[in-house]
Amino acid sequence: MSEKFVVGFDGSEAAKGALAFAIDRAKALGGSVVIAHVLEWSPYSFLTPTELEERHKRRKEELDRAETALMKPVVAGLADSGVTIETAIKYGNIAEQLGEIAKEAGASQIVIGRNGHSGLGSRVFGSVAGSLAQIAPVATTIVP
Amino acid sequence: MKTTFTRAAAAATALSLATVPAFAQTIDEKVNEVFANSTGWFVSLIFSPFPGTTFPWIVGWLVVAATIFTLYFAFIQLRGFKHAISLVKGDYSDPNDAGEVSHFQALATALSGTVGLGNIAGVAVAVGIGGPGATFWMILAGLMGMASKFTECTLGVKYRNEYPDGTVSGGPMYYITKGFAERGIPGGKPLAVLFAIFCILGAFGGGNMFQANQAHAQITNVVGDYPGVITGLVFAAVVFAVIVGGLKSIAKVTEKVVPFMGVMYVATALVILLINFDQIGWAFGQIFEGAFTGLGVAGGMVGALIQGFKRAAFSNEAGVGSAAIAHSAVRTKEPITEGYVSLLEPFIDTVVICTMTALVIIITGQLMVDPATGNYLLNEAGSAIATVDGNSGVALTSAAFSSAFGGFKYILALAVILFAFSTMISWSYYGLKAWTFLFGESNGSQLFFKVLFCVFVVIGASASLGPVIDFSDAAIFAMAVVNIIGLYFLMPVVKRELEGYLGRLKSGEIKKFSTPAE
Numbered sequence: 001m002s003e004k005f006v007v008g009f010d011g012s013e014a015a016k017g018a019l020a021f022a023i024d025r026a027k028a029l030g031g032s033v034v035i036a037h038v039l040e041w042s043p044y045s046f047l048t049p050t051e052l053e054e055r056h057k058r059r060k061e062e063l064d065r066a067e068t069a070l071m072k073p074v075v076a077g078l079a080d081s082g083v084t085i086e087t088a089i090k091y092g093n094i095a096e097q098l099g100e101i102a103k104e105a106g107a108s109q110i111v112i113g114r115n116g117h118s119g120l121g122s123r124v125f126g127s128v129a130g131s132l133a134q135i136a137p138v139a140t141t142i143v144p
Numbered sequence: 145m146k147t148t149f150t151r152a153a154a155a156a157t158a159l160s161l162a163t164v165p166a167f168a169q170t171i172d173e174k175v176n177e178v179f180a181n182s183t184g185w186f187v188s189l190i191f192s193p194f195p196g197t198t199f200p201w202i203v204g205w206l207v208v209a210a211t212i213f214t215l216y217f218a219f220i221q222l223r224g225f226k227h228a229i230s231l232v233k234g235d236y237s238d239p240n241d242a243g244e245v246s247h248f249q250a251l252a253t254a255l256s257g258t259v260g261l262g263n264i265a266g267v268a269v270a271v272g273i274g275g276p277g278a279t280f281w282m283i284l285a286g287l288m289g290m291a292s293k294f295t296e297c298t299l300g301v302k303y304r305n306e307y308p309d310g311t312v313s314g315g316p317m318y319y320i321t322k323g324f325a326e327r328g329i330p331g332g333k334p335l336a337v338l339f340a341i342f343c344i345l346g347a348f349g350g351g352n353m354f355q356a357n358q359a360h361a362q363i364t365n366v367v368g369d370y371p372g373v374i375t376g377l378v379f380a381a382v383v384f385a386v387i388v389g390g391l392k393s394i395a396k397v398t399e400k401v402v403p404f405m406g407v408m409y410v411a412t413a414l415v416i417l418l419i420n421f422d423q424i425g426w427a428f429g430q431i432f433e434g435a436f437t438g439l440g441v442a443g444g445m446v447g448a449l450i451q452g453f454k455r456a457a458f459s460n461e462a463g464v465g466s467a468a469i470a471h472s473a474v475r476t477k478e479p480i481t482e483g484y485v486s487l488l489e490p491f492i493d494t495v496v497i498c499t500m501t502a503l504v505i506i507i508t509g510q511l512m513v514d515p516a517t518g519n520y521l522l523n524e525a526g527s528a529i530a531t532v533d534g535n536s537g538v539a540l541t542s543a544a545f546s547s548a549f550g551g552f553k554y555i556l557a558l559a560v561i562l563f564a565f566s567t568m569i570s571w572s573y574y575g576l577k578a579w580t581f582l583f584g585e586s587n588g589s590q591l592f593f594k595v596l597f598c599v600f601v602v603i604g605a606s607a608s609l610g611p612v613i614d615f616s617d618a619a620i621f622a623m624a625v626v627n628i629i630g631l632y633f634l635m636p637v638v639k640r641e642l643e644g645y646l647g648r649l650k651s652g653e654i655k656k657f658s659t660p661a662e
Contacts (some may be wrong), residue, residue, distance in 0.1 A: 043234055043246035046399040049573035052253055052473035055245045057310030062243070091243030100239075 003031030004107040006088075008098050008128065010037060011070050014113025018143040019074070022111040023083055032084035035074060036101045037066050041091040063089060095131030102138050110140040171373050172606045179603060180611035183618070187416045190618040190625075199446060202621045203453045209463055210288035213295050216635055217642065217661030221290035221487050235656045236481065246476030247485045254470040254486065256402050257351075257570030258493050259561035262459030264409075264556070265358045265538035267501040269613070272536050273528045274451025275511070275520055276427070277434025279502040281452025286494025289462025290487040295631050298638045299323060300468030301476065314472020315574070315616070316465035316623075317581045320630040329633055335626055336348040336581070339465065342622040344577035345467070349616035350458060351571020352597060353604025355564035357612045358538050360605040362560040365539050366553060376605030380598040382565070387572050388594045395397075402566045405559040406497070412555075413500035416548040420507045427506045439519050440526060446511045454617065457624070459498055460490035464620055465627035478654070480641045505544040510535070518616035572597050 005022040009015045019035065026033050039062055047055065071087045078085055085107070090097040102110050114129060132140050191200045214221065230236065230246050248358065270278040296316065303322040304314030317336040324332025360375040386394050417424060430439070435452075438444035461467055467489060471482050505511070512521040512530040523530040535543045538560060546553040579593040604612055648654045 039243060041243050043237065043242070044248050046252050046256070047245070047249050048396075048399055048402060048471050049253055049257070049473075049570055052245050052470065053311050053313070054252060055473065056312070056475065059243045060310055092239075 003029045003109065004034065004105055005031060006034045006036050006098060006102045006105060006107045006110045008038070008094065008110065008112040009035045009070070009074065012113065013077055014115050016113070018111045018113035018141075021143045022109075023078065023081055023143070026083045027081065032086065034086045034101060034107060035071065036088045036089055036090070037054075037070055038094040038097040038113060039063075039066065039089070039091045040094060042093070047094050054113070059091075093131075094128045095135060098128075098132065099135055099137050107138060109138055110136055111144070112140070112142055114142050114144050172608075175373075175603055175606040176608050176611060177617070179607045183611065183615040185331070186622075187614045187618040190621050191614075197446075198443060198450075200450060200454075203450055203457075204626070205628065206457050206463055206621075206624060207285070207288070207453060209294050209624075209631070210285065213291035213631070213635065214288050216639070217291055217294065220294050220642075221287060221292075221491075224294070224438065224484050224487060225491075228459060228488050230656075231481050231485050232488065236257060236654065237657065239657060241475050245472060245473050247476070247481065250471050250474040250482065251485050252403065253399075253570070254467045254489055255406075255492060256399065257470055257567045257574070258459065258461050258489060258567075259402075259406055259497060260356045260567035261355055261560065262455065263493065263497045263501060264541050264563070265361075266455040266459050266497045268505060268535075268537050268544075270451040270455035271502050271505050271511070271529075272531065272540055273442065274448040275434045275439050275529060276430040276502070276506045277432075277436070277438060277441070277445070277448035278452035278455070279506075280435030282456040282498055282502070283339050283447045283495055285453045285456035286460055286462075286490045286498065289456065289460050289490040289494065292463035292628075292631070293467060293490055294483040294487040295458070295484035295635055295638050296463070296468040296627065297471040298479050298641060299631070299634055300472040300479075301474060301482045302479035302637070303470040312473050313577060313580075315343075315469035315577055316577060316630055317628045318472075319468070319634060320626075323630070323634045324638060327633065327644075335630060339630070340578035340581045340627040341625060342626060343465070344575050344582075344620060345619035346464070346616075346623045347571045347575025347578070347597070348600045349424060349612075349619035351466075351574065352568055352600050353607070353612050354616040355567050355571075356601045356604035357607065359561050359564040361393065362542070362557045365542055366557045372605040372607075373602060376602035378567075379568075379605060381602040383568055383572065383601055384594075384598045386569060387576075387597065388591065398562055398566045398569065402562055405562055408555070409559055410497060410500055412545065412549065412552065413504050416504050416545065417500075419548060423507050424503070427503055430506055430628065431502075441520055441529060442522060454567055456494050456498065457618055458620060459599040461491040461620070462490045463624045463628050463631070465623050465630075466571070467572050469577050470570065478641075478645055480638070480645045483638065483642075493662055501541055504548075505540060508544045508547045510540055510544045510547075567580065568601070598636045 003026065005026055007019045007022045009019060023034050066089050075085050075087060086102045090101060098110055110132065112128060112132065129142050190202055193199055194201050232251060234246060237246060270282060299319040300314045303319035304312050305318055306312050317340045320336040320339060321332045356376055356379050359379065360372045363375055364370060382394065434437060434448055436445055438448050441447050467486055471486050472483050476482060510531050512532065514521050520529045528536060531540055533543055542553045542556050545556055575597060576590060576593055580590060583589040
């Protein structure tokens, strides 16, 4: 069985590092990579009436932007890597959705970069790495 | 505070400083006079009583409608309550629709438009005039209103307009036009136009002037008296920044703080009730006894009933049609699900929050009782119950809460300002939807409406409570007149939706999505 890596990707330097890490491993093992981008979203947030009205339109715009500005260049840059690349864009809680994507894709590992928030910020708001440590359905690697 | 200020100012700088407030004061008086004169006829038309009685026909109209919907949908507010909560929790939401408007969000936005001064000031008006018994009728009206909301919000989603760019427009003007045409009933368009006109008036009245007026009253309650036109201008500037300037940050902050304020308000009320735990039984006794005897209030039992129903309708807007506009943006394949969700709105707004306010006012002993008869004492004019400090409206609620927690009036003032503001933002949207329905979506016409809306903020803050509250009520109830006619004709559509949905729910075709990883 070939290894499948899900990489949490947001375009940041840390995420690029994580992606490079996963590509290396996938190459070595003959596996594939799912580049996953999660748009932070809670169905319990509060919106103004105008925001409600435009939500469907905005969602489409956000998805398009993620696809064209974020995913396309990365995927194009990896065309010569010899690794099979898939992409996934989802809405929701980042850690939860990365877990969901891993489950759906049948991946064996999640790889994320460390974004280096201060201890206090993570304590108050929680961190993706911290949440994944608790809920990830598969092995998770944090790339510093 | 005011007198010392003006005296000092006059002594120090002679005329210049003193004339400013005086001049503004006369503007207030002028605005009030012109406003009362120009809207009086409309108010008396809406609130004219049934011949030979003192019972306003409009109150009967709302009660009859709520009763009909309750019976027609076989007490949907009771049997659908659990399912409504399940829908709000997202049990039936497709995870692939994440990022779209959820049921919770539609409900929260609609609630922030209705939870507001109606719950704080309106209840105080109801209890102040109609006595504790008004609370009973208010709760009953809230429970019945759930069926009206269910009906209108289902239709709002079913007949909304979806534009190619993904935005949506919905509300009574759309379901009346499209629904009537679909069923082959003539007169849909003129009725929808009439609704839109009343909706614009309602937006200017209850959704704007009443809010500005009571926000001003609340501020003066804390900092001392000063001309309302000043509050009006400040409020208008902020509203302008949001709705014309597109300053989303202010709206965003409000939308986040308002729910927090709402929870805190209820929590404070609960604490006051817990402190006076031994009196809760007595308070409910007063509510029940007052409901059927009036306990000496002006108008007796009928007076209590009218006040209760009026303020409930004004607070939860069931049957008015406004909520159908807000709810229509939800992402769902089943319009009826939004009907279910919306029936929670009058429950939260009226049955929970309004009752809390009423109980706090009663329990903290704001209303003066004649020790000899046990009846309530009336004020000098005989129009309302005498209160400990002569307060009415929001000041009465403030006094009630402050009697338990001294500093609460500052928090309440902040809550009132924020509630007023979020209600204004919601209603500017409802009004705008009605406006664009009438005059098209061009930017010029939208801008005209928005500027006019800001002008009414100033008028509302400057005029005195009486004429403003009368006009606000009248405009909102006028919306209900048209909307409910539409609902009567279209309720079979809702029934079909409901039956189809329940069938599929039973057969398992519609089922819960598994909850995401915890």
